[in-house]
Amino acid sequence: MEHTSAFSLPNSGHNRDAEASKMGMWLFLFTELLLFGGLFIVYMVYRSLNPESFLLASFELDVAMGTFNTVVLLVSSMTIAMSITAIQTGNAKKSIFLLYTTLGLAIVFLIVKYFEWSAKIHHGLFPGFEVYDNLPPGESLFFFLYFFMTGLHALHIIIGGIIISVVIYRTKKGLVNKEKYTLTENAGLYWHLVDLIWIYLFPLFYLIH
Amino acid sequence: MSHTKDNLPKEEQVHITSYKDHFSTLIALLLLTVITVVISVFGANLRSLSVFTALLIATVKVIVVAYYFMHLKYDKKIYTWLVLIVAILFVSFAVLTSIEYLNR
Numbered sequence: 001m002e003h004t005s006a007f008s009l010p011n012s013g014h015n016r017d018a019e020a021s022k023m024g025m026w027l028f029l030f031t032e033l034l035l036f037g038g039l040f041i042v043y044m045v046y047r048s049l050n051p052e053s054f055l056l057a058s059f060e061l062d063v064a065m066g067t068f069n070t071v072v073l074l075v076s077s078m079t080i081a082m083s084i085t086a087i088q089t090g091n092a093k094k095s096i097f098l099l100y101t102t103l104g105l106a107i108v109f110l111i112v113k114y115f116e117w118s119a120k121i122h123h124g125l126f127p128g129f130e131v132y133d134n135l136p137p138g139e140s141l142f143f144f145l146y147f148f149m150t151g152l153h154a155l156h157i158i159i160g161g162i163i164i165s166v167v168i169y170r171t172k173k174g175l176v177n178k179e180k181y182t183l184t185e186n187a188g189l190y191w192h193l194v195d196l197i198w199i200y201l202f203p204l205f206y207l208i209h
Numbered sequence: 210m211s212h213t214k215d216n217l218p219k220e221e222q223v224h225i226t227s228y229k230d231h232f233s234t235l236i237a238l239l240l241l242t243v244i245t246v247v248i249s250v251f252g253a254n255l256r257s258l259s260v261f262t263a264l265l266i267a268t269v270k271v272i273v274v275a276y277y278f279m280h281l282k283y284d285k286k287i288y289t290w291l292v293l294i295v296a297i298l299f300v301s302f303a304v305l306t307s308i309e310y311l312n313r
Contacts, residue, residue, distance in 0.1 A: 019285075026288055030295045037299045041306055048310060067246050071239065078235040081226065081278045088225045185280075192279045199270045203263035207249035 018182045025186040029193050032156075036197050039149050043204060046141050053138025058208045060125065061146070062116060066206035069112050070198065076105035077195045080164070080188045090178040092171055099168045099184075102191065106161045113154055117147075146205055153201060156194045163187045224283035234277040241270050 047054045083098035124131030125143050132140055167187045170176045176183050245266045276282050281289050 022284075023288075026291060030291070033295060034299065037302075041303055044303065045306065045310060048307070063246065063250065067242070070242050074235060074238045074242065077238075077274060077278050078231050081231045081234075082228055085226055085228055085231065088223065189279055192274055195278075196271050196274055199267050199274070200264075203245055203249065203260075203267050207245065207263050208260055 016180065016182070018185075021182045021186060022189075025189050029189060032193055032197075036149075036152075039145070039152070040200065040204075043145050043149070046138075046145065050138025050141060053136050054142050055208060057135075057139040057142035057146075058205060060120070060123075060143075061206050062119075063206050065112055065116050066202055069109050070202050072105050072109050072112070073195045073198050076102045076109075077192055079105065080191045084181065084184050084188050087171065087176060087178065087181040087184050092174075092177065095176075095184065096168055096171050099164055099171070103161055103164050103168070106157050106164070109157055110154060113150065113157075117150075120147075149201060150205070153194070153197055156197070160187075160191050160194050163190060224280075226277070226280070226283075230277070234273060237273055238270055241266050241273075 079098045079101045083095045083102065086092075086095035086098055120126060120143070121129075125135075126132055126147065127140075127144055132143060135143070164187055167176060167184050170183060245263050248262050248266075275292060281292065
């Protein structure tokens with residue numbers, strides 16, 4: 001700024017608006033919901049066209065691994081919600097610890113996902129492999145949707161992990177504190193959305209016995 | 210000019226959820242997960258019923274997450290309304306798509 005004004009407005013420097021930030025986050029979450037919503041409708045239509053193939057193909061998925069990952073995500077949702085409680089009560093250290101726990105659980109989720117995916121790819125069930133190409137059309141559709149939807153979800157887990165890392169960094173620097181914790185809250189909202197999507201993905205892909 | 214959270218007007222006050230409440234929410238979610246898995250693994254011969262129940266329980270879980278973890282219970286009602294509008298939009302599109310498909 002070249003020139004500074006001779007007087008300052010009563011609230012100069014107050015450019016934070018926690019409520020507007022939260023509203024912005026929610027609006028973003030709605031676009032995410034509709035993105036996945038569209039994919040769920042694709043799933044619904046293809047499944048009603050190929051009920052038997054979808055059922056057969058779903059037996060290839062490991063219910064134990066899926067259940068384990070569901071539990072991991074639910075626990076991580078609790079730890080990030082608790083990290084908000086911690087920062088609100090001024091306990092930055094505890095908040096950081098809980099955020100690290102959430103990050104750790106996100107990594108556990110991705111490791112399990114890696115083993116699941118590599119087992120499927122090893123069996124040639126990935127688009128482009130011979131086994132996949134020779135599957136009945138309904139079953140290849142199931143695997144296509146499985147890889148696309150869980151893949152997009154895993155991408156959200158990775159992005160969520162990056163956001164959580166930013167929150168940890170800023171909390172450590174004191175930029176997120178007892179008075180200013182909107183970032184933690186919004187990271188929490190995003191993380192819960194990732195959890196919400198998994199809550200539907202899990203029964204639709206693993207449990208349609 | 211410093212005012213504490215306590216003497217702000219009611220709608221400005223921040224609700225802090227206790228650790229215990231968060232833990233109870235988790236227990237509820239884990240119980241619902243166990244129920245879904247048990248129904249789907251052991252109720253395999255009730256196929257159509259198990260899909261319906263699985264989706265119903267998933268919806269209950271989503272509501273619990275949104276209401277408690279995502280703080281809708283304590284936030285301004287506008288957020289709940291917006292969530293409902295988006296949910297209605299999605300459900301009506303899904304239902305209309307299936308009606309369209311069934312009438313083929």
